[in-house]
Amino acid sequence: MPTKLLKWSWLAVAASLLLAATSPAQITSYEEKDRLNTESHIGKYAGHAQNAAADYRRYCVGCHGELGDGNGEVAQWIDPKPRDFTLGIFKCRSTPTGTLPTDEDLFNTIARGLDRSNMPIWNVFTKQQRADLVAWVKHFSPRFQKEKPGTPIEIPAEPEVTPERVKAGQEVFGRVQCWKCHGVEGMANGPSASTLTDDLNRPILPYNFTDGSRPKCGSTDQDIYRIFMTGLDGTPMPSFSDNIKPDEAWDLVFYLRTLQPHNTFNSKERQIAKQLGLKPVNPNAPTQ
């Protein structure tokens, strides 16, 4: 009996030593197992993190890294840097600034890719694979275990483009001073453009409307509406939803279209701008 007790007490000492060695910052294997149960739900697709492990290892790990912290093998060579999933901060969201994106936001980002970065268009995945990868991306951040995604901002139905709306959009552009970074002609050459840094203090460029590239979070009218209303978290681009009303937001979308090079989806806005003889906003105009 005493020998048995001795044996057990040794075990207890060993166990407590083991426990003490695990720092609170480390993920315990228990927590890891828990997180592997992370799910995603996009329409009829239900994604499961554990099903995405192989795809992640094959296609994503090189940049985003084994731990999802953006420190993959090739991360040092590329700019902009890969996303650190552990922070739970994402550029392309339908949800307000400071909130988590919806599963659908992440699902769309994977398929869309991020223009002018090393993140390609991943539309080769099946929707099921993408849904699984969304769950996998979520499993890296403790935020997804504790918080719910924000409520997506409402986008009213797109109105008809009219000369009045384009003009009103230009007034919004001048009032909220988009030109401070993007420039009066949308050429990414505003007075603050050269000093912009992201949340990790790395230099970052504002979007250039005139060079024919796609906005990072999508190029449809709805995408552009969403971009300036939610802001791109992690970057200098703030949310304007407190200062631009929904109707004005559509006006601004139409005006921004006039800055982009001619293509099929903005021919109407360009035509209106030409007819109106729109000149760039005056950055020195007094504000009220």
Place this chain on the structure above:
Amino acid sequence: MKSQYVRKLAAILPAVVLVGTGAVLLSQKVNAAGGGSITGTVKLSGTAPHMKGIDMSKDPVCSKAHESNPAKMENVLVGSGDGLQNVVLYISQGLTGNEPVPSQEPTFDQKGCMYSPHVLVLNVDQKFKVITGDQTTHNIHPLPSPTAGNIGWNKSQPPGAPPIETSWKNEEVAIPVKCNIHPWMHGYFVVVKGPYATTDDKGSYTIQNVPAGSYTVTAWQEDLGTQTAKVTVAAGSAAKADFTFKGK
């Protein structure tokens, strides 16, 4: 008949007001007697670091606001008698954890493209307002540490924008805040629990409403770090804690 009532009312009203004010005054006195305070000064020894001037010429609205009084960085502000300004003092040990959250709502102002105050102390869950009177667009971009549990955001405030009312959920010393449009603009939110104070331009401070007890007081300065001191507060009296930071 009616005028008699009016006259009676006129006689009673001042009495009611007097008694009411008396009661309010008395209750304040009782509060002050129940709680002590911690007071002292924070000084800098050695040479004060040079605070660079700020070139605001990229935004005429900002540079115009400082035409007569050129703007300088505010990381280390030394006033008369080597007093250090904007040092935050809070109780880091000894509180019960049941301290009420102050109901007053401080403001964080964007004034002449600088933050005023440069450092804003708050309690967990204490509401505050971010305001602007500048005729230029700012973006307010707090950057909490990913481990403290506070969540960052990034909102614009064009001229005439309404205040942003918000609060912080977790203790954090300190959350940097910046404006990406005006890269020189930076400040801090310091989120603590319990009573706190910030030093004035002479480096003096008083933490009010401290219940009697033994505490550790921490002084935090954004560039010079933290210092602590142990104090014992007796009911209704002021304990003293002075700090000296070494210039780098």
